[in-house]
Amino acid sequence: MFLLKKELLGCTHVYSMVYLLVDILYEDTWRLWSFIVDRAFSIEFKRIDESEHRKLVREINEREIGLYIHFPFCRSFCRYCPYYRGLWNEKVFEKYSKALVEEIRLIGKLLSEHDPVVVDAHVGGGTPSLAPPSFWRSILEELKSVFNWKASLGIEANPDDLADESKAFALRDAGVSEVSIGVQSFHRSLLRELGRRHGPEESIVAIENARKAGYSLVNIDLMYMIPGQDLGMWEEDLRIAGELEPTQITVYPTLITRQAIIWNDAIRGKVKQPVKLFEKFASLPQEVLKDYGYHMIRIDSWSKLGDYSTVNLEMTGPLIALGAGAFGFTGTYEWINVHSINEYIRSLLNGKLPVVAGRNVTVSEKTARIVADQLFYRGVLDTKFLREKYGLSLENLPKPFKWALRIMKILGFIEGSGERLRLTQKGIMAAHKFVWTFVLKVPCKLAYKLMETPWPARITVP
Ligand SMILES: C[S@@+](CC[C@H](N)C(=O)[O-])C[C@H]1O[C@@H](n2cnc3c(N)ncnc32)[C@H](O)[C@@H]1O
Ligand code: SF4
Numbered sequence: 001m002f003l004l005k006k007e008l009l010g011c012t013h014v015y016s017m018v019y020l021l022v023d024i025l026y027e028d029t030w031r032l033w034s035f036i037v038d039r040a041f042s043i044e045f046k047r048i049d050e051s052e053h054r055k056l057v058r059e060i061n062e063r064e065i066g067l068y069i070h071f072p073f074c075r076s077f078c079r080y081c082p083y084y085r086g087l088w089n090e091k092v093f094e095k096y097s098k099a100l101v102e103e104i105r106l107i108g109k110l111l112s113e114h115d116p117v118v119v120d121a122h123v124g125g126g127t128p129s130l131a132p133p134s135f136w137r138s139i140l141e142e143l144k145s146v147f148n149w150k151a152s153l154g155i156e157a158n159p160d161d162l163a164d165e166s167k168a169f170a171l172r173d174a175g176v177s178e179v180s181i182g183v184q185s186f187h188r189s190l191l192r193e194l195g196r197r198h199g200p201e202e203s204i205v206a207i208e209n210a211r212k213a214g215y216s217l218v219n220i221d222l223m224y225m226i227p228g229q230d231l232g233m234w235e236e237d238l239r240i241a242g243e244l245e246p247t248q249i250t251v252y253p254t255l256i257t258r259q260a261i262i263w264n265d266a267i268r269g270k271v272k273q274p275v276k277l278f279e280k281f282a283s284l285p286q287e288v289l290k291d292y293g294y295h296m297i298r299i300d301s302w303s304k305l306g307d308y309s310t311v312n313l314e315m316t317g318p319l320i321a322l323g324a325g326a327f328g329f330t331g332t333y334e335w336i337n338v339h340s341i342n343e344y345i346r347s348l349l350n351g352k353l354p355v356v357a358g359r360n361v362t363v364s365e366k367t368a369r370i371v372a373d374q375l376f377y378r379g380v381l382d383t384k385f386l387r388e389k390y391g392l393s394l395e396n397l398p399k400p401f402k403w404a405l406r407i408m409k410i411l412g413f414i415e416g417s418g419e420r421l422r423l424t425q426k427g428i429m430a431a432h433k434f435v436w437t438f439v440l441k442v443p444c445k446l447a448y449k450l451m452e453t454p455w456p457a458r459i460t461v462p
Contacts, residue, residue, distance in 0.1 A: 108146030242292030
């Protein structure tokens with residue numbers, strides 16, 4: 001497939017004559033959605049003075065908040081991974097633990113007058129399950145001593161860690177209640193393509209151990225469109241997952257970003273994904289997982305009970321960011337923690353919050369984020385809910401976003417009128433393309449830029 005690669009030649013609307021002969025899922029794969037995301041989510045973060053940052057975080061105005069902690073260590077690096085992480089090192093980890101406790105205390109002090117209630121808490125990474133259970137016990141104790149705690153703690157886990165039964169039980173005993181296991185595939189060849197350390201056996205044992213240890217929610221992540229994967233293999237992965245009966249199954253298309261080890265090979269055409277079959281891959285979970293009693297809770301997630309998710313609060317706030325590489329959002333102000341383990345530790349040793357950049361979020365952008373979360377992620381938009389919960393109206397949407405909604409309605413992607421809009425089957429496919437283009441162009445690109453240079457003066461995306 002030919003993709004037109006847009007270059008910024010000093011002018012935003014100039015298209016260079018550079019053609020790439022690639023068949024991969026990257027930020028310009030779906031050009032209509034790329035065009036819309038470029039215009040509707042043009043974002044600039046600026047370096048911010050730490051005292052100004054404290055003032056803006058203190059202005060959080062909702063009582064109930066979520067926490068996201070980034071745990072940026074892995075045993076080795078997977079070839080397609082877009083996340084901020086460093087290699088596991090015991091000594092660095094010890095320093096990181098102290099810095100994280102310091103950050104929790106500083107944020108706790110900052111919000112003490114507001115006295116928020118934590119209703120949601122997730123740890124992502126990196127590989128949080130790598131840390132010893134005693135670490136999570138002490139972090140949880142710290143969090144409970146600082147905040148009104150009404151949340152259960154969920155962590156992302158690698159199958160290698162939970163395949164060790166004693167570790168699965170010890171993490172549960174330490175107070176971790178939910179786990180999201182990075183299974184990716186039950187096919188050895190695909191795990192090898194991704195550069196995973198574990199085989200399918202560890203994943204199966206990890207799911208069984210998580211069930212035995214009594215976690216209240218066990219999500220597993222699967223990936224599709226992995227180079228080398230065909231539709232038959234994808235269906236088999238979904239069926240094996242269904243038979244293992246985790247509480248929830250979340251599926252991701254294999255996205256290719258500049259920060260991934262595979263990037264150079266991918267743009268040289270050495271890696272191929274079945275882009276033309278995207279719709280078939282993306283619609284298969286819906287067809288298969290209903291046979292196993294799962295219902296769709298987002299376009300990428302199927303559950304029997306409950307939801308392990310951080311996406312919603314990232315879009316709507318309020319979400320407090322903790323850890324190197326975390327993003328936070330009060331609802332009106334968004335910020336990013338430094339994407340460098342050493343710089344994170346250094347900031348906190350000096351008693352400073354590790355904020356690298358911040359920005360105010362306009363009412364129109366906030367409306368677009370909430371509509372995207374409700375309609376494109378969950379499939380339903382209730383305008384009464386938008387009005388009553390957030391005091392927002394569709395009138396506030398940025399123009400390109402309004403066009404997108406109008407076009408989607410004309411094309412039959414959205415049905416319903418008045419207070420309740422719903423995605424049709426065709427609309428769910430369009431939503432997949434929109435959501436993944438957004439993820440590639442906004443959070444993934446921000447992470448790439450911040451991994452390149454930890455203290456930029458400003459960062460713009462897409
Ligand atoms: C931070 S990782 C989960 C925890 C742990 N690090 C692991 O990989 O097992 C979050 C999830 O992102 C997904 N993921 C990884 N690389 C991806 C990529 N290139 N495109 C889309 N999703 C990806 C995987 O499904 C993974 O489980
Ligand atoms: S996919 Fe998970 S385990 Fe692999 S490098 Fe990324 S964060 Fe680490």
